[in-house]
Amino acid sequence: MIPFSLWHLCFAMDILQNQIIQFLYFIVALVVTLTAHEASHALVAYYLGDPTAKIHGRLTLNPIAHLDPIGSLLFLLTQTVGWGKPVPVNSANFKSPVRDSALTALAGPVSNFILAFAVALPLKYLGTYLPDAINLLFWMVFHVSVLLGVFNLFPFPPLDGSKVLGLFMPRKFYNAYDNYLNNGVKYFVAIILVDVFILRSLFGFSFLGYLMQNLSNAISAVLLLGT
Numbered sequence: 001m002i003p004f005s006l007w008h009l010c011f012a013m014d015i016l017q018n019q020i021i022q023f024l025y026f027i028v029a030l031v032v033t034l035t036a037h038e039a040s041h042a043l044v045a046y047y048l049g050d051p052t053a054k055i056h057g058r059l060t061l062n063p064i065a066h067l068d069p070i071g072s073l074l075f076l077l078t079q080t081v082g083w084g085k086p087v088p089v090n091s092a093n094f095k096s097p098v099r100d101s102a103l104t105a106l107a108g109p110v111s112n113f114i115l116a117f118a119v120a121l122p123l124k125y126l127g128t129y130l131p132d133a134i135n136l137l138f139w140m141v142f143h144v145s146v147l148l149g150v151f152n153l154f155p156f157p158p159l160d161g162s163k164v165l166g167l168f169m170p171r172k173f174y175n176a177y178d179n180y181l182n183n184g185v186k187y188f189v190a191i192i193l194v195d196v197f198i199l200r201s202l203f204g205f206s207f208l209g210y211l212m213q214n215l216s217n218a219i220s221a222v223l224l225l226g227t
Helices: 003-047 069-078 096-128 130-150 160-166 172-185 185-203 207-226
Strands: none
Touching: 003 096, 003 130, 069 185, 096 130, 096 160, 096 172, 096 207, 130 207, 160 172, 185 207
16 A cells, blocks of 8 residues: 555656646647748748748748747746747738738738647547547647637737738828837837736736637637537
8 A cells, every 4th residue: 555645746746747748748839839820921921922031031830940939938938928930021022011911910820720720620520539648739739829829819019910900000090000010019018028927926817818818718619619
């Protein structure tokens, strides 16, 4: 018979091992989803006439080219907020700069939702036949893909949603909006820092996390329903 204290130690070690495995899977899922997201920006920009991303080595599925140290670390810490290295785009190469910039930006979140849908198919129809490790990895990719797609649709620079919103901006306001795109990053970073590190510490509540969780749950339900 295992002594009571030793049993607790074994139980704790088992929990720790599971947490480490889940964290490693989360890292793999993060790398896969960020790579798909940023490579999709580069691909659509190139298709629409801008070779800038290709020239800078971003038209690739090599994760090293797309991972942003700060954005990746923040995603690991919060498991909610994060981003990849911005893909360089020269809108002057587009036939329709406003429209094509918006399409290039939209490609990132769309790629995440497509990836989530793709892994949801085997989970739904083959889940009982797949090894537990594959099931866990696919669920992690699904979860991170949806979170990353939702987060990047927020209309704050440098997130993709800010450029997509520009497509619907009346022309007479576009110069002012373009100025917002160029100078709004510092305000959004401040919002993230306050939300993640101050609100959560003081009140145990993250507004961005709450909003993202509800939006992600809604989109996840739609994606799973569509499989």
